[in-house]
Amino acid sequence: RGNSREAEVKKGMDESQITGTASSYAGKRALGNLFALDDSKDADGYTDEPVVKLPPQDVSFVGRCQSCGKSYTFNPGTSIQQMNAVGCCARPDWMVV
Known part of the structure; x- marks a missing residue:
């Protein structure tokens, strides 16, 4: 069990924003761990083109x-x-x- 806290002061953010971002991040991590989601993939790297692997002609x-x-x-x-x-x-x- 880990302890995590948001920073007391973050430049350009008020207290509610600091708490909100920390809560959002903690929820994302909890759901990611619960459902074994991989969030390391680059969402900007997505393409609409499916990767198609054709059946090989020389082996089973x-x-x-x-x-x-x-x-x-x-x-x-x-x-x-x-x-x-x-x-x-x-x-x-x-x-x-």
Whole structure:
């Protein structure tokens, strides 16, 4: 159990602002720890472009359906269309692991 306190004086901030920022930070840390969230990623580094990992053509690989969570091992050269034919769920969304 750690003890934390806000600074008594912070340049340019009144007492309520100091308490508010310390409380907000403590709540963020508590929720992050509770839900095991990683807040070290740069939010400004986000792009709308999804990273797509295509199935390898030369080796067997594991594909996991992100919709239902089932995993399958596929033969080399299996296409996305062939992966969808497995019929794991109504809306398969494959990710190559």
